[in-house]
Amino acid sequence: xxxxEKAINEFKKKRMGSFNWSxxxxxxxxxxxxxxxxxxxxVGAPVITTLMFMMIFTLAxxxxxxxxxxxxYSVFLAPGLIIMSILQNSFANTASSIIGSKMQGxxxxxxxxxxxxxxxxxAYALGGITRGVMVGFFVLISxxxxxxxxxxxxxxxxYFSVSGAMMLSLLGIMTGIWGxxxxxxxxxxxxxxxxxxxLSGTFYSIERLSGIWYNISQVNPFFYLIDxxxxxxxxxxxxxxxxxxxxxxxxxxxxxxxxxxxxxxGYKLRA
Numbered sequence: 173x174x175x176x177e178k179a180i181n182e183f184k185k186k187r188m189g190s191f192n193w194s195x196x197x198x199x200x201x202x203x204x205x206x207x208x209x210x211x212x213x214x215v216g217a218p219v220i221t222t223l224m225f226m227m228i229f230t231l232a233x234x235x236x237x238x239x240x241x242x243x244x245y246s247v248f249l250a251p252g253l254i255i256m257s258i259l260q261n262s263f264a265n266t267a268s269s270i271i272g273s274k275m276q277g278x279x280x281x282x283x284x285x286x287x288x289x290x291x292x293x294x295a296y297a298l299g300g301i302t303r304g305v306m307v308g309f310f311v312l313i314s315x316x317x318x319x320x321x322x323x324x325x326x327x328x329x330x331y332f333s334v335s336g337a338m339m340l341s342l343l344g345i346m347t348g349i350w351g352x353x354x355x356x357x358x359x360x361x362x363x364x365x366x367x368x369x370x371l372s373g374t375f376y377s378i379e380r381l382s383g384i385w386y387n388i389s390q391v392n393p394f395f396y397l398i399d400x401x402x403x404x405x406x407x408x409x410x411x412x413x414x415x416x417x418x419x420x421x422x423x424x425x426x427x428x429x430x431x432x433x434x435x436x437x438g439y440k441l442r443a
Contacts, residue, residue: 196291199282203299207265214265214303219310222257226250226318229375240377243406246319251402252374254311258333259397262304263340263347263365266296267357270348279441289435293345293428300341301334308333321405328404328413335420336397340365342427349434349441368394378410393423 207214230246238245273279282292315321323329347360372378372394381389389395396416403409435441 192287192291195285195287196295199287199292199295200298203269203295204302206269207303215307215310218257218261218307219314222253222311223314225253226315243408247321247406249375250315250319250321251405252398254308254315255333255336255398255401256369256374257311258304258308258337259340259369260365261307262300262337263344263361265303266300266341266344267348270345271351271354271357283441289432292435293431296345297338297341300344301337304337305333323405324407325404328400331417332397332400335424339420339424339427342424342431345431346434349439368392372398374398393420396420
């Protein structure tokens with residue numbers, strides 16, 4: 173009955189407050205433990221794949237003798253590969269977790285728990301951020317052995333890594349809610365995430381582009397993430413880092429509101 177349901181909601185608020193910290197922490201820990209159980213697959217494999225990219229471009233193609241401006245190509249390339257691994261794994265974590273729960277039918281356990289849309293959205297997003305940053309950390313340690321990286325602007329490294337991981341985590345949440353099968357999430361990853369990350373200055377300077385391709389890169393959020401993250405190491409940026417800060421912040425706000433409303437309404441989550 174409507175009256176009893178209202179009374180139950182008021183009781184929950186009194187017991188747990190407006191934000192259920194205990195439930196949020198439990199869901200977040202569940203997400204972290206889920207991928208830590210297969211650490212080699214979720215963290216180890218992406219690190220090895222990223223290092224293979226680095227080896228191919230710096231060794232097989234003579235990257236140690238190439239320069240982008242006055243920056244050695246290996247130093248230019250490493251930050252791009254690090255942030256790319258963060259973005260891809262943040263997306264993969266939330267998208268696979270939600271769609272897996274939907275296919276197994278246990279997403280209903282989370283929806284019936286005393287958790288609001290805020291707690292669920294934040295727990296899933298932080299789970300993806302944690303995995304992305306964890307992969308990025310191990311890639312960074314490995315890259316430091318292969319090339320000479322310096323930390324020029326720590327704030328830029330932290331901001332663009334965490335905000336980028338958040339952006340892809342939120343996008344992964346939306347993809348997981350929208351999708352019905354794993355091949356749909358793979359399609360988003362292969363035909364949207366991968367091209368946008370590869371065509372955003374990861375392997376080259378966008379100053380080499382001309383015409384429409386240069387204009388397209390100016391609205392690609394992946395370019396600002398990669399360029400801002402690289403700025404943290406090299407001190408050089410192809411765009412104003414503060415434009416990237418504001419642009420990514422605005423995108424994250426829009427994505428957060430979208431995820432919140434999808435969980436709030438139960439879009440494609442309730443039978």
